[in-house]
Amino acid sequence: MIKKDLLLFISDRKTILVLIVLIVLGITGTVISSGENTPVRISVGIVDHEQSERSEMVKTYFTENEDFNSFIDVCEGSSGEVERKLESGELDFYFVIPENFTDDMIRMENTPLKAVINSEDKAKAAVYGALLESYSRYITAVEVNVESLTFAMREAGYERSDIREANISISWDLVFTALGKDDFFKRVAYDRMASLPLADHYIYSVLVLLVLYVGMLTGYSVILERKSGVRDRLAAAGISVLRQIVSKVAVYATIMSAAFIPMVAVMSSVGKLRFDFGAGLYLTLMIYASCIIFSIIAHIISSRNGYCFFSNMAILLMTVLGGGIIPVMYLPNAFSSFAQFMPAYRFITFILQRS
Amino acid sequence: MGAFLLRIKLLLADRVATVCYILCVAVMVLVFFNMNIYASDASRVPVGVICESDSPSAERLFESLKKSDALRVSTGSMEELEELLMDGYIGSIFVIGDDYEEKLRAGIKEDIIKVITPTDDTSSIIVRDIVAGYMMYDVCFFRTYDEYAALPQPNDTGGQETQSKESGEKETVTLPKMSEEEFSEYVQKVASDPIYGFDFDIEYRDIKSGSEKDVEITTAMIYRQIIAGLIGMLLMVICVCGCNGFALECGQSILKRKRTTGSSMLLSYGLEMCAVLVYLTPAVILSSLIMIEESGIWGAVCIFLMGEALCALFIMICSAIALFIKSASAYQLVGTVVCLVLGACGFINTFSAMTGTSVLGWTPVAAYINGFAEMLI
Numbered sequence: 001m002i003k004k005d006l007l008l009f010i011s012d013r014k015t016i017l018v019l020i021v022l023i024v025l026g027i028t029g030t031v032i033s034s035g036e037n038t039p040v041r042i043s044v045g046i047v048d049h050e051q052s053e054r055s056e057m058v059k060t061y062f063t064e065n066e067d068f069n070s071f072i073d074v075c076e077g078s079s080g081e082v083e084r085k086l087e088s089g090e091l092d093f094y095f096v097i098p099e100n101f102t103d104d105m106i107r108m109e110n111t112p113l114k115a116v117i118n119s120e121d122k123a124k125a126a127v128y129g130a131l132l133e134s135y136s137r138y139i140t141a142v143e144v145n146v147e148s149l150t151f152a153m154r155e156a157g158y159e160r161s162d163i164r165e166a167n168i169s170i171s172w173d174l175v176f177t178a179l180g181k182d183d184f185f186k187r188v189a190y191d192r193m194a195s196l197p198l199a200d201h202y203i204y205s206v207l208v209l210l211v212l213y214v215g216m217l218t219g220y221s222v223i224l225e226r227k228s229g230v231r232d233r234l235a236a237a238g239i240s241v242l243r244q245i246v247s248k249v250a251v252y253a254t255i256m257s258a259a260f261i262p263m264v265a266v267m268s269s270v271g272k273l274r275f276d277f278g279a280g281l282y283l284t285l286m287i288y289a290s291c292i293i294f295s296i297i298a299h300i301i302s303s304r305n306g307y308c309f310f311s312n313m314a315i316l317l318m319t320v321l322g323g324g325i326i327p328v329m330y331l332p333n334a335f336s337s338f339a340q341f342m343p344a345y346r347f348i349t350f351i352l353q354r355s
Numbered sequence: 356m357g358a359f360l361l362r363i364k365l366l367l368a369d370r371v372a373t374v375c376y377i378l379c380v381a382v383m384v385l386v387f388f389n390m391n392i393y394a395s396d397a398s399r400v401p402v403g404v405i406c407e408s409d410s411p412s413a414e415r416l417f418e419s420l421k422k423s424d425a426l427r428v429s430t431g432s433m434e435e436l437e438e439l440l441m442d443g444y445i446g447s448i449f450v451i452g453d454d455y456e457e458k459l460r461a462g463i464k465e466d467i468i469k470v471i472t473p474t475d476d477t478s479s480i481i482v483r484d485i486v487a488g489y490m491m492y493d494v495c496f497f498r499t500y501d502e503y504a505a506l507p508q509p510n511d512t513g514g515q516e517t518q519s520k521e522s523g524e525k526e527t528v529t530l531p532k533m534s535e536e537e538f539s540e541y542v543q544k545v546a547s548d549p550i551y552g553f554d555f556d557i558e559y560r561d562i563k564s565g566s567e568k569d570v571e572i573t574t575a576m577i578y579r580q581i582i583a584g585l586i587g588m589l590l591m592v593i594c595v596c597g598c599n600g601f602a603l604e605c606g607q608s609i610l611k612r613k614r615t616t617g618s619s620m621l622l623s624y625g626l627e628m629c630a631v632l633v634y635l636t637p638a639v640i641l642s643s644l645i646m647i648e649e650s651g652i653w654g655a656v657c658i659f660l661m662g663e664a665l666c667a668l669f670i671m672i673c674s675a676i677a678l679f680i681k682s683a684s685a686y687q688l689v690g691t692v693v694c695l696v697l698g699a700c701g702f703i704n705t706f707s708a709m710t711g712t713s714v715l716g717w718t719p720v721a722a723y724i725n726g727f728a729e730m731l732i
Contacts, residue, residue: 112556134488186466
C-alpha cells in the first residue's frame with residue numbers, strides 16, 4: 001500500500017507543482033517581510049511661538065529623554081517649515097505652542113495647544129488622537145493641583161510673595177513629574193512568553209496555511225481514488241478503508257514534513273523565525289493531523305467539487321478565526337472565543353510560549 | 356444578451372455558489388452589523404489589571420482604568436491574567452501594589468506600578484502613557500499636599516485682611532491649615548469647576564487631498580477598517596464562487612466548443628462577467644449599508660461603488676485564473692490563496708503604524724479599506 005501511494009505521489013505532477021508554488025510564495029513572503037521589518041518611529045514637529053526659557057526647558061527635556069527618543073523624532077521649526085514637512089509626509093503630527101502659553105496657563109487662561117495630525121493613515125491618526133487625550137489629562141491634573149494650592153494659600157492668608165513662590169515651585173515639580181511618567185512603571189519581562197512582531201505573525205500564519213493545504217491535497221488524492229473506483233477495488237481485495245487512510249497519510253505527511261525542513265531552514269535564515277526541534281515536531285504533528293482530518297472528510301463528501309469548496313471555505317474560516325489575518329487580541333469577542341480551537345492560533349501561541 | 360442571461364440562470368442554479376452566497380450574506384448581516392455597533396467598545400486596547408491595595412487612591416485608579424475609553428480591562432487573579440497574556444488575549448498586566456498609596460504619600464515617583472509584558476515588547480509604551488494619565492491626578496495631589504503641609508503656619512507670614520462685623524474695622528485673620536482629607540475635598544471642588552480642563556485643539560488633515568476633517572478619528576476607526584477588510588475578503592470569496600462556472604466550463608472544454616460557433620468571444624466573456632457582477636450586486640449593496648450611520652447616504656453610495664469596483668476587478672482576476680488553470684478544483688485552491696494573500700496585504704497596510712509597511716497600499720483590499728475609511732469620516 002505504501003509503495004503504491006509513494007508512486008502515486010511522485011507521479012502526481014499537479015500536486016507537486018501546487019506545493020512548490022505555495023512554498024515559493026511562503027519563502028517570498030518571508031523575504032519581503034524581513035526586509036520591511038524596520039522599527040516604526042513617530043515624527044513630531046514643534047512650532048514654538050512662545051520662545052521662552054520655560055518652553056525651551058520642556059523641549060530640551062523631550063529631545064534629551066532616552067525613553068522618548070527611542071520611538072519619537074522631534075523636529076522644531078517655523079510654521080512654514082513644519083507645515084511643509086507635514087505636507088511631504090515627513091511628520092506624523094505637529095504642535096503649535098502659542099505666544100504666552102505658559103503665562104496664560106498660570107493665569108488659568110486655557111489657551112488651547114493646536115495639534116495638526118496627518119490623517120492619511122487613519123489607524124495612526126486614531127492612536128495619536130488617543131495619546132494626546134491622555135496628555136491633556138496630565139496637564140489638567142497639574143493645573144488643578146497648582147490652582148488648588150494657590151487658592152488654599154490665599155484663603156489661609158499667606159503673603160502674595162509666598163503664594164507666588166509656592167506656585168512656581170509646585171508648577172515645575174508637577175510638570176517634571178508628569179514628564180517623567182515613564183519612571184512610574186516598573187517593567188517586568190514575562191520570561192515565559194515573547195512578543196511577536198506583526199510581520200513574523202503573518203509568516204507563521206502562512207506556515208499553518210501551508211500545513212492545512214497539505215492536508216487538503218492529501219484528501220484530494222483520496223477523493224480521486226474514490227472517484228476512479230480504486231477504493232472499492234482495494235476494499236474488495238480485503239484492504240480496509242482505515243488501512244488505506246493510514247497508508248495515504250503516512251506517505252503524504254512524511255514526504256510533506258520532509259519538504260518543510262528545507263523551507264523552514266530558509267525562512268529561519270532569511271527572516272527572524274524562532275525554530276527549534278520542539279517547534280519542528282509540533283509542525284510535523286500538525287501536518288499528520290491535517291492529513292488525517294482531510295482524508296476523513298474526503299471519505300465523507302462524495303463530490304470532488306463539493307470537497308474542494310468545503311475545504312477551501314474551512315481553511316479560510318480557520319485562518320481568519322485563528323488570528324491568521326487579524327491577531328486574536330484585536331478580533332471581536334464573538335470570534336476570539338473560537339480561536340483556541342484553530343490551528344493557526346495554537347501554533348503561534350506554542351511558538352510564543354516556547355520563546 | 357443571451358450570454359448574460361444564460362450566466363445569470365447558471366449562477367442561480369449553481370448550488371455551491373448559492374450556498375457560499377447565502378453564508379457570506381448571513382455573516383454580513385449577523386456578524387458585521389453587530390461588530391460595527393460595538394466597534395467603539397471592542398477597539399479598546401486589551402490589558403489586564405490587578406489591584407492589590409484597598410486604599411482609596413488605588414481603588415480610584417482601578418475604577419478609572421475600568422471605565423477608560425482607550426482600554427479594555429480584564430481583571431482576575433495573577434494566574435488567570437497570566438493565562439490570558441500567554442494566550443495572546445491581552446498585551447500587558449498592570450499590578451497596582453498594596454503599597455501604591457504609601458509610595459505616592461512618600462513622594463516616590465519611580466516604580467509605583469508593576470507592568471508585566473512579554474519579553475522584547477515595545478508596544479506597551481503607548482498603553483503606559485494612557486495609564487499614567489489616570490495616575491497623574493493622585494500623583495500630583497500627594498506632591499501638592501506635601502508642599503502645602505510643609506508651608507509655615509500663615510500667622511508666621513502674615514494673614515488675610517477682613518472686615519470685622521462688630522467694629523467695622525479691618526483686621527487680619529488667619530485660617531488653620533487643612534487636613535489631608537479637607538485638602539482632598541478642596542482639590543476635588545476645584546477640579547469640578549468646568550474652567551479647569553485642558554484640551555488639545557486637534558485638526559486632522561489628509562495630506563493627499565489637503566482636506567481638513569471635522570470628525571474626531573478614534574480608535575474605533577481602526578476596528579472599522581478591520582471590518583471593511585473582512586467585508587472586502589468576503590466579497591472576493593463570493594467572486595471566487597461566482598466564477599467557479601468559468602473554471603468548470605474550461606475544464607469541460609465548453610469554451611472551446613463556444614469558439615467554434617464563431618460568435619465574439621470577447622463580447623460574450625464580457626457579458627458573462629457583467630452577469631457575475633450583477634449577481635454579486637445585492638451582497639455589495641448590503642455591505643455598503645453596514646455602516647450607513649457613520650458614512651451617511653452619499654458615503655454608502657461611494658462604498659457601494661468601491662465594492663462594485665473591487666468585485667469587477669476580482670471577477671477579471673478569477674476569470675483569468677480559470678482560463679489559465681482549466682481545472683475547477685485547482686481554480687478554487689488558487690482563488691482562495693489569492694483571497695487570503697490580498698486580504699493579508701490589506702491588513703498589513705492597515706497596521707502599517709505598527710509594521711512600517713506602507714508599500715502594499717496599492718493592493719485591491721488595502722485600497723478598498725482606505726476608501727471605506729475615508730467615507731466614514
